[in-house]
Amino acid sequence: MSDLRVRFAPSPTGYLHIGGARTALFNYLLSRQQQGTFVLRIEDTDVERSTQESVDAILQAMDWLGLACDEGPFYQSDRFDLYRQKVQQLVDEGKAYRCYCTPEELDAKREAAMQEGRKPKYDGTCRHRTDQPDAPYVVRFKLPTDRDETTFNDRIKGPITFRHDELDDLIIQRTDGTPTYNLVVVIDDAEMGITLVIRGDDHVNNTPRQILLYEALGCSVPEFAHVPMILGADKKRLSKRHGATSVMAYQEMGYLPEAMVNYLVRLGWSCGDEEIFSMDDLIEKFSLENVGRAAGVFNPEKLLWLNSHYIKTGDAERLARLLVPFLEAKGINVNNGPDMVPVVKTLQERAATMVEMADSAAFYFADTIDYEEKAKAKFLTVDQKDLFTILIDELQKCERFDEAGLEVAFATIMEKTELKFGKIAQPLRVALTGGTASPSIYHVLEVLGKDVVLQRIERAVTALA
């Protein structure tokens, strides 16, 4: 066990999205690699927007990705007493003060500042007031004046400096007495002994304020690593209009968690020319040093490619289990058909998602085949009658209904019909699967089994036109 303590701290105001998942992943990987501790903390101080459903969704997504935490989940909503106490402490020490400015006044000032091209920051109106009006107030943290800039050494971006005149007295407690993000994140990271904060780029600007708070609270400052944002194809921040951003939406679309993990980690991180990484590879090879510094564009096509790779190379038994719900979603009764594993094996190198695999597998389980219009018109014609008759005859006689046995049978069929293999396979394929695209015809025959095969050919004969 090393001293490394990292955390993932999502706010439960929605599902776990792609960006959050990557942040969680980086935290997880580093904690495993260093045998550190991975803490999960739910940042639900915004009581209005936080929901239990979101918490559940986030937990479920992390579980799907395989990102188990060592401690937590801790809920900030359980810790309000602690935060109030810390706020009081800061006030008592003269490091924070009550501000009676109304939101309207602040909005107006902010607006005016923007208009004039000034930095829209709090002007410090209440900073020196000594009276205590009987009016609603927030508590502000008094920007320390003992130095005029704050620098931290970001583990990904290097040294970053902010001048204090860019900062203002930030609100740490709302009118309703609840604490705000910048305060609680500091208190909790300190209390939970977090030594390295890995989070999104969008927090870089918060970092100096937070460092100042650590110092005011007398806590040691952790290290920071800010990972770049993920953008959509138009280089705008990734959002719904770029397609699915929810991790679990990808599960529903038939993606494998290992594909998602592999994709996410490679978006912004690299290890030479390697592309394929298992979780174990990543735990061994991941490093903050090789995380890029610029924002990256989410590329669904590469994710899809990785998914097809993992389907292709995945364990058929596991894929068979995963495939069942996708088949059932199509109204297919999987007990009414061939064994799942052989079915999966015929489809692994042809399906990029589990949804696609379910689509392609449907014919195996159909009671009666629906023929595709074009396929039927082209291959189920009356002049195929003789071919199908011979096919029924020879397949009936075929004792070994596997590739080797079928090859022998087909040699005879080719001889009797004087047709090349392709001329036989296509009509047969349509009879068996309803379409012109399917796994190898021998495999289809074998998986379907002699009875079903003969039954389907006979029905096709009645459908010849």
Add this chain to the structure above:
RNA sequence: GUCCCUAUCGUCUAGCCUGGCCCAGGACACCGCCCUUUCACGGCGGCGACGGGGGUUCGAAUCCCCCUGGGGACGCCA
């Protein structure tokens, strides 16, 4: 507007720190060929980038400066 970050093929990136091995490598996508009973898989090949301008240097994708582009932040959200 102000501040912060950032900049290699369309996209993800290697290379940059420790200049020459880079007329820039890999992957996805795209195109072509091959394999082939269909669809795929696979194999081979192609297309395709150091944002611009100044320096420093015998030599710069690599170091420095400026410009430009992109992203982020500027909430009683997190």
